[in-house]
Amino acid sequence: MNHKTSQLTDPSGNAIRSVMKNRKATGLISGVALGLSAVLAGCVQVSAPDKPIVINLNINIKQEVVYRLDGDAKDLINSEAEIF
Amino acid sequence: MFEFIRKNKAVAMIGSLALTAIVATPVLAQRDPAYAAARSSGVIGEKSDGYLGYVTSPSASVKAMVEDLNIKRKAAYTRKAQETNSTVEQFAFTSGCNLIMRTTPGEKYQAPDGSWQTRTSAAPIRDARCP
Numbered sequence A: 001m002n003h004k005t006s007q008l009t010d011p012s013g014n015a016i017r018s019v020m021k022n023r024k025a026t027g028l029i030s031g032v033a034l035g036l037s038a039v040l041a042g043c044v045q046v047s048a049p050d051k052p053i054v055i056n057l058n059i060n061i062k063q064e065v066v067y068r069l070d071g072d073a074k075d076l077i078n079s080e081a082e083i084f
Numbered sequence B: 001m002f003e004f005i006r007k008n009k010a011v012a013m014i015g016s017l018a019l020t021a022i023v024a025t026p027v028l029a030q031r032d033p034a035y036a037a038a039r040s041s042g043v044i045g046e047k048s049d050g051y052l053g054y055v056t057s058p059s060a061s062v063k064a065m066v067e068d069l070n071i072k073r074k075a076a077y078t079r080k081a082q083e084t085n086s087t088v089e090q091f092a093f094t095s096g097c098n099l100i101m102r103t104t105p106g107e108k109y110q111a112p113d114g115s116w117q118t119r120t121s122a123a124p125i126r127d128a129r130c131p
Helices: A017-041 A063-079 B002-029 B033-040 B060-083 B088-101
Strands: B044-046 B052-054 B108-110 B116-118
Touching (some): B033 B044, B033 B060
Antiparallel strands (some): B108 B116
16 A cells, blocks of 8 residues: 555554644644734724713712712701701 | 590690700701801802802801801711712712702702702702702
């Protein structure tokens, strides 16, 4: 039987390590190339907004917070009535 | 026997009424007369942020009094904000809701749009977030 170097196994069925290694390396390189092209194609352009970002501080006081604090506020007004 | 119970009931009721009067009076009496006068004359009013504000330009003595009260209020709000894990602004605002509610007819308060209003017997105009 004629043995070619591209064969992955020897006649007895054992893996020829050097050939297997080469195949693996080729696969790895093609994989990296594929990933790189995907990254380059899917590039997302981000630009800064031209208008200033306005944050409304009034949002800081939410109704649920007011409801939670209501009892404590009433206590304070009653206990320190001289300043209210 | 019945007569005795009825009499006792009446005494108890009078007693509890008297007790309420004793408890309720000091709250109103605790206000400094000058402060009470400035409030009822409409020179100063309750703002929606929990502090006192000037409705008309104040005299030096009224200005000093309001500044002093607002400093004391801020100290109290700061202390309570720490106790309740809230911000000073949140606690002050919640107090403002209550203070506007407690104004009596004739006193001034600030509406959500910033305008000064005179309290009537009707409910005051308050921020939508007020309980």
